[in-house]
Amino acid sequence: MPSDHVDVLIVGAGLSGVGAACHLRRDCPDKTYAVLEARDAVGGTWDLFRYPGVRSDSDMFTLGYSFRPWTDARSIADGASILEYVRETAREYDVQRHIRFSHRVTRAEWDSAAARWTVYAERTDTAERTDTAERTDTAETVVLTCSFLFACTGYYRYDEGYTPALPGxxxxxxxxxxxxxxxxxxxxxxxxxxxxxxxxxxxxxxxxxxxxxxxxxxxxxxxxxxxxxxxxxxxxxxxxxxxxxxxxxxxxxxxxxxxxxxxxxxxxxxxxxxxxxxxxxxxxxxxxxxxxxxxxxxxxxxxxxxxxxxxxxxxxxxxxxxxxxxxxxxxxxxxxxxxxxxxxxxxxxxxxxxATGLNLLALGGLTLRVDGVDVDLADTVAYKGMMLSGVPNFALTIGYTNASWTLKADLVAGYVCRLLRHLDRTGQHVVTPLPPPGDERVPLIDLRSSYVLRGVAALPRQGARTPWRLHQNYVRDVLLMRHGRLTDEGVRFSRRARQGRSTDRAEV
CATH class of the missing domain: 3.50.50.60 (FAD/NAD(P)-binding domain)
Structure with a gap:
């Protein structure tokens, strides 16, 4: 099982993952990164969905990236145009070279002593010969390590849509x-x-x-x-x-x-x-x-x-x-x-x-373990809608439910870059969100759509107030995530443990 290390490992090469890689290239050019993509192409949702008329349900001036103008005449664009926009962006920022296709991430394990993640992926594009000389797909386990893990996987299953029981x-x-x-x-x-x-x-x-x-x-x-x-x-x-x-x-x-x-x-x-x-x-x-x-x-x-x-x-x-x-x-x-x-x-x-909906799937099915203990996502609380309480050096992208997905994805990627620069500037290695005080917990996604209600119990929760509360308000989040403090009551920064002893230092 080969192993290699990068500073940041991005999971998913869709709209969010490509955007995250571009932000790293722009704002943290000294960081090494790789992108693991379960499918064999860039684009995520926009490569997967091929039904007639597939298009955005948001205008492209907000679904497009903040750093790359949408120049097509249509504001509500078809899927093929959106896919080409994502791929052109990936080519422009040389993201393609960093993507490893057909790598389905299955689990990630955090080691506090080393301050790094060990990430396991199944590589599905390998094949071997059988006794009958026919090629059969086999999965090779690939192991990578990273200092920061960034999940840009969306929140639904790519391999299976939802179909209810259909009588007769x-x-x-x-x-x-x-x-x-x-x-x-x-x-x-x-x-x-x-x-x-x-x-x-x-x-x-x-x-x-x-x-x-x-x-x-x-x-x-x-x-x-x-x-x-x-x-x-x-x-x-x-x-x-x-x-x-x-x-x-x-x-x-x-x-x-x-x-x-x-x-x-x-x-x-x-x-x-x-x-x-x-x-x-x-x-x-x-x-x-x-x-x-x-x-x-x-x-x-x-x-x-x-x-x-x-x-x-x-x-x-x-x-x-x-x-x-x-x-x-x-x-x-x-x-x-x-x-x-x-x-x-x-x-x-x-x-x-x-056309009966999606199956929710948090983190693309990726499971997390911190210092030997499995993470139950339903027991975690989202910090600023992008990190999980008790899970170090980890971020995920979940877009707005009342506006374009990319508006939030851009903010999350920019915030991750701010965190990485802060860690370097202060000589620290780890950022860990803390659970909020009090017991009030509500679902992370507040829509009452059927596909949300079917799976929301398995998702992280949110707390009663900022920074653990999502407000579904882009203007407010711009102030919070682009210009707000990095060191607040919801997060702890620390140094790598040495000789088995933690040197954590809170900065609040």
Missing amino acids: VDAYAGRLVHPQHWPDDLDHAGKRVVVIGSGATAVTLVPALARRAAHVTMLQRSPSYLIALAARDRLADSLRRRLPAGVAYPVVRWKNVLLSTATFQLSRRAPGLVRRLLRRAATRLLPVGYDVDRHFSPRYDPWDQRLCVVPDGDLFTAVSQGRASVVTDTIDTFTADGLRLASGDEVRADIVVT
Whole structure:
């Protein structure tokens, strides 16, 4: 089992992992690093998802990196364009050279005496010959050590999407697919398609499929809040005609940050008003007499679940033109030709798409051990939403639930660089978050989406106040993470233990 050492080991080569590597290159050029990626390509989510119409659910002026302007004309961009943006960024900052593909990290063990992590990964691109001379995949265990471990793995399982129990599905004679694993050979032209679900994926799929399908039905158990936004940003178009991209980009970025923050805060403070505004907007985009209350008026308040973006109102257009329809009902059973609903209605389908969500998976399945003791993530408390109590020299990226993922990812990567520079400047080696005083603990992710509720119990918790409390507020976090103190009551800095004796020194 070969072993080598780097200063920082990044897990994941998706949007967050590439961004973290770029921040290290920019802010800590003296640090050595490597990136371990379980799959065989850069891009993470944007390389994995291949379903028709796949796109961002956030504007690219905030989903893009703070240090690299988004220059495409579209603010709401398709998946292929986002993937190319991530890969171009990786090439520009020479990240590719540091990535080890097909390395699935399985566990990491911290040794306080040495002040380093030992990280174990399964390398899945190796193969050997069998007696029949056929090649079979085998996993080689690779061991690395690092001074700081940075998990940029997202929070869902890449190898398996969520599909609930589907009554009678074995009787169905058509094609059943999950968006997370879209088949390359699936041709939906001229076919009757049913998309089960009402979240962002379903809202994206329906209008995209409706361009070529005979008809698309979005079958939802209950509606979600939808908001129609222009796919292009008028301010961005105007500024980019007059200013360099590097000047226009932060202006539009901050405009969109403040607008989304205001929308979220208004939703929390006056949910009834926002509910009425969203209903009124949907009514204007749908045919006269359409049953908006049944199909587009959720029972929950806005932002209890994430708002689904409809670029240029494409879903409403597909429904208005009769190319798509929305059915709010539950499934009684699958039949050979489609589905029979609880109401007794039957929906015929050549293809059924289960846009039914994700399976949460913390740290990409990576398990942690500190000085011989396994870490139970559910017993830890997140410090500034990016480190775990009692786990030294470790950070993770979890983006905002009410804004673009990359806004938080940029802040976390920048904060890690600040910590590394502080350790070097003060001659210390270890930074360990401390648990908050008091017993109040709440879930780290506060959405009430089904996929969150199914798995949130296995995630870290958060405390009652800063720095252990997430506020889902980018402006506040900029002040806290870019300009706030590194030495506060939530963290301890220390030196490497010598001759088995700790020389920890708190700096609070």
